[in-house]
Amino acid sequence: MLFSSCFVAASALVGSAFGAPAQHSERAAAVVYDSETGFTFAEHKVAYTLSASIAVRVAVPSSAQAGQPYDAVFQIIVPNQVGWAGIAMGGSMVYNPLLVGWANGQQTQASTRWATAHAQPQIYNNAQLQKLTAGNRANGTHWQFTVKCTGCTSYQGRTGSTTTLNPKGGNRMALVISNGKPQQPSNANSNLVMHEGPIYWTQSFPEGANANFGELVRRNGGTTTSDGEVPTNGSVKA
Numbered sequence: 001m002l003f004s005s006c007f008v009a010a011s012a013l014v015g016s017a018f019g020a021p022a023q024h025s026e027r028a029a030a031v032v033y034d035s036e037t038g039f040t041f042a043e044h045k046v047a048y049t050l051s052a053s054i055a056v057r058v059a060v061p062s063s064a065q066a067g068q069p070y071d072a073v074f075q076i077i078v079p080n081q082v083g084w085a086g087i088a089m090g091g092s093m094v095y096n097p098l099l100v101g102w103a104n105g106q107q108t109q110a111s112t113r114w115a116t117a118h119a120q121p122q123i124y125n126n127a128q129l130q131k132l133t134a135g136n137r138a139n140g141t142h143w144q145f146t147v148k149c150t151g152c153t154s155y156q157g158r159t160g161s162t163t164t165l166n167p168k169g170g171n172r173m174a175l176v177i178s179n180g181k182p183q184q185p186s187n188a189n190s191n192l193v194m195h196e197g198p199i200y201w202t203q204s205f206p207e208g209a210n211a212n213f214g215e216l217v218r219r220n221g222g223t224t225t226s227d228g229e230v231p232t233n234g235s236v237k238a
């Protein structure tokens with residue numbers, strides 16, 4: 001029932017679908033207010049079956065500037081059948097931060113990885129995740145994780161030059177999913193099994209701008225240096 005058998009109908013519902021030839025979509029993101037965490041997210045939805053989709057959401061500080069690193073909050077909502085899901089920040093498996101997550105009982109795990117080849121990625125220590133106190137769960141139909149990432153939006157790619165995702169524009173991303181669970185679901189550093197996909201799209205970030213980003217991160221148990229509060233004295237509050 002999964003993937004290609006339902007692609008035509010499912011693609012009428014959302015922007016892109018697994019099982020279809022790899023494709024690239026570009027359009028304004030949907031704006032989603034998540035009352036649980038208080039963040040406003042830019043959302044991209046991918047069809048999984050006729051009745052289920054995967055939502056990839058990103059929230060950024062309003063004060064983030066092009067070319068400067070900033071923290072971002074990622075929320076991913078995934079049907080239960082999916083063993084793990086991953087986002088490639090630069091739309092490639094190699095030389096860009098990979099954010100992966102999965103269900104572990106009623107909880108979730110998330111971690112960042114880095115690959116230089118189409119093989120098991122390594123743990124990526126140049127990005128740090130904080131799982132927020134809200135927005136992380138698994139239930140009868142879905143699992144979802146909500147993390148603040150420091151280091152996901154800026155990285156040194158293959159040539160050593162720094163790439164920074166544009167908080168004021170669109171950024172090419174990729175999503176992969178696997179129907180197989182990680183080898184050790186309780187271990188955030190677990191090895192992964194091979195994936196389906198990928199799905200490519202250009203994620204528009206401005207729809208996920210939050211003027212009170214830092215305050216929202218703190219309200220959800222995290223810390224941040226990307227405050228996002230509207231400056232009152234010409235500089236952004238630390």
Ligand code: HEM
Pocket residue numbers: 086087088091092093094098099100113118119120121174175176192193194195198
């Ligand atoms: C067990 C771990 C993994 C293995 C063995 C693996 C293997 C592969 C292989 C063989 C391909 C090429 C497929 C093709 O050309 O048809 C590929 C592509 C891809 N993989 Fe993985 N992968 C793994 C983990 C991941 C993770 C964690 C991500 C996170 C997002 C990821 C993202 C991608 C993406 C975006 C592509 C397409 C773009 C590209 O080729 O760079 N992979 N992977």
